Amino acid sequence: MNFDVxxxxxxxxxxxPDREKQIKTALKKLKEPYPGRGEGEKxxxxxxxxxxxxxxxxDYRAFYRIEKKESKVYVFDILTAExxxxxxxxx
Numbered sequence: 885m886n887f888d889v890x891x892x893x894x895x896x897x898x899x900x901p902d903r904e905k906q907i908k909t910a911l912k913k914l915k916e917p918y919p920g921r922g923e924g925e926k927x928x929x930x931x932x933x934x935x936x937x938x939x940x941x942x943d944y945r946a947f948y949r950i951e952k953k954e955s956k957v958y959v960f961d962i963l964t965a966e967x968x969x970x971x972x973x974x975x
Contacts, residue, residue: 887950895954
């Protein structure tokens with residue numbers, strides 16, 4: 885089952901155009917968003933009230949939620965690894 889990947893456009897405001905292209909290419913791997921399926925290093929984030937996942941993209945991390953009924957993936961945060969550790973702790 886393929887999912888539609890939806891990304892907030894503001895997430896790229898502080899990212900260089902070259903990195904933005906690399907990240908967008910990697911986010912296509914979220915058409916199969918569950919860890920252990922498809923491509924990409926995906927992991928469920930533990931300790932959250934909601935079920936949240938992260939995709940490792942080099943030194944960046946994309947955080948997303950899966951809406952299975954809608955077949956949609958919502959990317960809500962893209963941070964450097966350092967920013968992600970400060971905001972969410974070690975994942």
